């Protein structure tokens with residue numbers, strides 16, 4: 001090994017480990033969510049739906065697509081197919097026409113027809129209320145189950161999408177390498193009284209304030225609490 005390479009290796013070995021952000025105290029977490037609540041007492045999701053079934057379909061369609069894009073497609077779709085029975089009557093081919101502006105629409109159309117069949121066959125045409133049952137539906141995963149349980153059935157679940165994942169990590173509220181780690185971390189630190197709306201507060205915070213490229217720290221409600229070293233004040 002050359003002298004330069006040796007010195008590089010020495011430098012690497014002795015480089016200080018990245019400093020972990022100081023965990024939030026219980027009082028800080030409470031303060032943050034009290035501020036979110038005060039600013040927006042009844043936050044709403046932006047995926048349009050009419051009932052648990054149309055919510056489920058909208059969430060399945062929303063994978064790797066924007067809520068606005070899904071809404072544009074489902075507005076006319078749900079006028080003709082707001083139950084599993086009507087979705088089956090519509091059929092996969094016509095369903096594809098309604099959703100062809102949404103990414104991965106062929107696979108999603110197949111899944112929506114298959115999950116409608118399964119709902120009728122195994123769940124009496126109703127969206128089931130447990131996580132394993134929802135996750136057993138074609139095209140539905142953990143995030144889908146969390147959104148449906150939270151928005152349709154009022155459960156205190158935490159769905160982690162790209163926005164919640166970024167906010168959980170960047171703020172230091174619940175750092176994690178995977179969505180599941182962040183989900184479990186958020187469930188651990190957020191007091192139960194805030195959990196019903198926490199998912200929407202964090203999504204909206206990520207979507208409109210803590211933006212991926214240029215976070216709007218100057219107007220951020222939790223600027224003083226955020227642990228991100230690159231935040232601006």
Ligand code: SF4
Pocket residue numbers: 170171209210211215216217220221222223224226227228231232
């Ligand atoms: S201070 Fe900046 S980085 Fe921290 S949560 Fe607010 S917007 Fe995001």
